[in-house]
Amino acid sequence: MSASNSWGNRLYRGEVSYDFIGKQKRWYTISGALLLVSAVALLVLGLNFSLDFRGGSQFDVKSATASTETIKSSVAGIVKDPSVQTSNSAKDGRHIVVKTTPLNADEQDKVRTAVAAHAGDGVKPTDVSVTAVSGSWGHEITDKAITGLIIFVALVMLYLAVFYEWKMALSGIIALAHDLVITAGIYALVGFEVSPATVIGFLTILGYSLYDTVVVFDKVRENTAGLGTSKTDQSYTQAANLAVNQTLIRSLNTSLIALIPVAALLLAGTTVSGGAGVLQDLALALLVGIAVGTYSSIFIATPLLADLKEREPDMRALKRKAAGAQAKAAARAERTVPVQERVPGSFLGEGGDELGDVAEAGSARGDVPRGPRNQPVRGDRGRNRPSGKRR
Known part of the structure; x- marks a missing residue:
């Protein structure tokens, strides 16, 4: 068995546990900072919508040697903020694509002349x-x-409320909004172009993000079933945290497997179309959205659900009960000292005088072994005679 499988099995069995929910303030702070930066970027910088949204004129010329920077500088003297990109095709070769705002006939002729002058001999x-x-x-x-x-x-929301509960539905939708805002904020901050393919990518993110969240919620429901009606030493938060640990490897593996083809799409879109095209637009949205969605399902959705559930009176009482039971168990474990630590050698002893050694070792620790009638077991040196008198 590989080290990763062993680690995943230990996580599932609860032998190793990371306190994801106990550190929810840390995750909320990180997400709050990301949301703030995203909101500022959207308000100040805005999204860079493609020509399909804002309308305009597009100029296309085949050129194997033209410089995009040279053509952009030349066209910028005629229109404001032109977009110049390259497009590669196995059939037609390299093309220069210039996108501008809507132009009249005279302006179009000027741009065509400027592009042709720098497109090559x-x-x-x-x-x-x-x-x-x-x-x-x-x-x-x-x-x-x-x-x-x-x-x-x-x-x-209807599905989650009916098959799970409304608090899970609310937590899942908040995590979904978190993913969309941060993804859009990254687009605004970096200046990625938003095309119809990007919108399709955003819609795909919705399904993926909720899928990962529902997988975790299903395990939370399984672990928390009957918490308030049966004997347990776990609170809702602890049971939910165990669920996150148990599904952690699955979430990471699923995200990794999904990101590999998305990265391949992004690479293909960059190399084939020269940094522009449907493949790149779609892959960028998916790449950012999948990463953010995986983060939110682990660090936002489940901690938020636990916070909402811990506000219920029954869950607060269960939390106090679980804390008391765990405190008692810890105290018993601290008081209990294994016999192997108290007495050197095997339990059978050496020389047939093991009970006396146990008594002396236990007396030194204040933990004297007891006999059948709850009386101290004495060693040979302190044993009473049948007559009750000492010789």
Whole structure:
């Protein structure tokens, strides 16, 4: 058995446990800082929407040697903030793609001339294709995505409330909102372009994030079943923390397996399309969302659920009861000293005088072994004679 399997089995059996829920203030602080940075980035910097959302003009020319920086500097003298990217195709080779705001016919001719002048020898303005892109399609995609998001959240809350409980539903939705805000904030902070493919990636994040959270919640429900009605020395928080430890390896393995093909998509999108295209847009959203979703299912959703449950009177009483039982068990374990530590040698003794040695060793510790009638067992040197008198 490998070391990782052994570690995972020990986590599942509870032999090794990490206090994820006990350190929830630390996780809340980290998430609060990330949410604050994300909110500031969204408000100050905003999202970099693609041409499909804002509309505009797109210029495309085939060139194997053109510099994107040179073309961008040339076009920037005509229009404000142009976007210049490369696109690679096995069939057509390398292309330069310039995206601008909506332009009239004269402005389009100027941009075509500027692009052709720096695209390489032999490239004419007529070789530069121009496409007018309307933002209506992107807005339509956004409206449908928002509608789908509302329906999705409503159905998920209903499912969790019916099959689990409303506190699990609330915790799961809060963790989901946490994932979306941080993912969008990273996009705004880094300046990634938001395209319709990015919106599809965001919707995919919703399903993945909730899947991982529901897996943990299912184990929490299993571990906490009957806590208030049966004899137990565990509180709800402790049982939930055990559930997180038991599903930790599964969550990490699932995330890793999901991230490998996503990273391959991102690599393919970067190398094949030269840093622009549907593959890269989709992979970026998935890569960030899966990582954030895995974090939230372990460090946010379950600790938040435990905090909500510990507010219930029954759970508070159970927590006090469990704390008392654990304190008593710890005290008994501290008072109990194994016989092997009290007396050297085997229990049978050496020379047939083991009981006397046990008595002397126990007397030194204040733990004198008792006989059948709860009387101290004396050694040979302190043994009373049958007559009760000493010779």
